[in-house]
Amino acid sequence: MKAPEKEIQQAISDPRLQLAIYTSTGRFIEGRAGVVSAEALPDYQALRNEANAIKKYTIENLDYYLEQLESNVMAHGGHVVYCRTGQEAADFVLDLAKKRGVHMLVKSKSMTSEEIHFNERLEAHQLEAVETDLGEYILQLAHQRPSHIIAPALHLNRYDVADVFTKELGVEKEVVIEKQTKIARGVLRRKFLEAGIGVSGANFLIADSGAIVVVENEGNARLSTSIPKIHIAIAGIEKVIPRAQDLAVFLNLLGRSATGQPLTVYTSFLSGPRRENEIDGPDEFYLLLLDNGRTKLLADPEKRQSLYCIRCGACLNHCPVYRKIGGHNYPWVYSGPIGAIITPQFHGVNQDTWLPFASSLCGACAEVCPVKIDIPKLLLKLRAEVAEVKRKEDSDSLERLAFQLFAWIATHPRIYLLLASLGSIFFPLVPRVGPLKKWASQRTLPEPAKQSFHQWWKSRVSQPKGGQ
């Protein structure tokens, strides 16, 4: 597919959206800078190196750590369910809900569930799935998808939210953010208390403990995993890390990189259902381990580093392209630089071929990535793969012909010089139409120099060297 140029133009020329993206990402940038500085966190670079090394090692031994995780989850009375696809994950949940007579479930924010269109799949079978993160809840009511990994409703302002609440909840128009939050709290509190199943994602899976770790600020993930009698966690297989103690590295990086918090408000470390003498907590625990294309990313030793991502969103916030076009113009739920490298790998480089090119290769993403994924390098690699696909498809034969012609001209000096001198005379007269017009719409066309390099060189060598 081609880039959605019309939508991108719309986004760029929408001052409200531009302001929303710019302020939000700007706040994230500022927040992060304050807590990763040499003064605030002297070991920041060392932590990044450690995080990268742990992820690299774990991904290279993924089979081993998954099995360790599985056996430890079972040892704590939990169940592990492997899912090749989103459909398999949804089918499992639907089946369990049917067996337990559950008609409604609450969900905390999970990009993995967004990735597999979890809610839609359940609702097609009359199982209501209620998003409980404030941003996700607003989007669910508005029938929109997240535009940012950690600030899903970043593209909406308080007036948009007021309209959504009035339309979908039938409440009086309310534009004060505190009061909007209260409205959502009230509606969702009842849902938490009624839901038969709570679904969460997982930021980390801890192999040596059979545990999942969920970080959040609102408390909705704690409620989703503590009140309902059944807790289902959905996570990609790449989320596993070997030891609980590795959290000292990852938790020190995740909140800082995401929102500028040394630790998020709640970090839940959960393993299995409640123990025998514990008063509350779920009676059943299921960990759904999702492939959905992840094993495809493993084969290439260089590209598999895409699986190190801990979904902090820092690369989005710092990306000049994301900050202009926003999240919705990326073809998949993962937007920004990380989206640009994982989408083609999940969906195939022949899809959305424009994506690896939607970058100025400025390198900001790599600089802020807490696990040191070399995103620009992978973008280049994917560009090469796209070019290879295109060459094979031979779809752009005009471009090929043009380059062949240029190659011939450039290797025949006399003809080159003749055309160059003609060019400098006639080029300014060429009408700006067709591809040239399009190219020039975003750029300034260079004027040909008055003197060619060859002419300049000749005049230089013919002059005597003295006099300096």
Added chain:
Amino acid sequence: MTAREQIFGDIRKALKRAVGQPQLFEAPNRSARELPALTLRIPQSDRNLYADLFVRKLGNLGGKSFRVRDTSAVVPAITELLAQKSAVASNSPFLRKCGVTGLAQVQAGFTEREQLTEACAAADIGITSVDYALAATGTFVMLSSPQEARLVSLLPPVHIAIFPRSRILANLDELLSILPRPADQTSSMVLITGPSRTADIEQILVRGVHGPGEVYAVIVEEE
């Protein structure tokens, strides 16, 4: 082929494992570098300063701390907070020692989930102790147990945590050095760092979206 078999097969193929090697549960790939050694960063500063740091860090997040000399001073310190309010207390023996569970407006002693949930959903305040606190971040560390249920610190709009100063550790790294595998003890360890918050609308900070919007620490100097 089951999903499990296929996923493991695909992983092993992608990682170029020889057929049947390594066997399931065999040690990790020896040809790769070793699992990086852990570095836990625990500052070697004066323990007496941890409480000061904790109070400051929690304060930065919008939480408030009271420091009292001994257990007998706890109830007077929170009387104002509890005035005209209903509260649920956890089963922590330390709360009993402080005399909190004996207060008229405090319900305590829940052992059944349904009753506890109902009480917490209706209460204005939840009172707990903590297993540890982290000075560097102003964090409460709570392990679910018969003494501490999950919901007391979660459902009521106000959370008061009462604990001896000796429970304050330097940071997350020290916690993980003491509890290298928290799952051995509990199904749930939660780190609570300040009041519940959101910034999902226009990045404007709002406290108390789902969890408590007000958080208080009562630090008891002598147990």
